[in-house]
Amino acid sequence: MILFILYLAFVSILTVQMSVSILAAIFGDQAVSFMEHTYTKNAESGFDRFLNIVFYLLYGFPHHFYKKFMIKYPRIKARIIYFIWMLGFVLFVFILGVSVTLMVEPYTYYL
Numbered sequence: 001m002i003l004f005i006l007y008l009a010f011v012s013i014l015t016v017q018m019s020v021s022i023l024a025a026i027f028g029d030q031a032v033s034f035m036e037h038t039y040t041k042n043a044e045s046g047f048d049r050f051l052n053i054v055f056y057l058l059y060g061f062p063h064h065f066y067k068k069f070m071i072k073y074p075r076i077k078a079r080i081i082y083f084i085w086m087l088g089f090v091l092f093v094f095i096l097g098v099s100v101t102l103m104v105e106p107y108t109y110y111l
Helices: 002-027 029-036 045-074 073-106
Strands: none
Touching: 002 029, 002 045, 002 073, 029 045, 045 073
16 A cells, blocks of 8 residues: 555656656746746745755756756757757656556556
């Protein structure tokens, strides 16, 4: 049962990150700007720190790689590299989701 709950949490987080990476590939800076609205700089309260943890759980990989590519390469080249990265990330999440589903499926029979 615990394994199934961990599986659902893991797949949910990866699915959100995959969806956000697709949105960042399509909309570019507008999607990244939307992501950054949930991040609190100089977090002092516990709630602000919690929001920053949620930011990294939901937007961490796409935001990091989009910013990294935009700083390192010219705009058009960075968008192309990010799109290729996004395709690889989607493929990775799909393969990981299928493999984890096959691993967890025997345990869900008893639920």
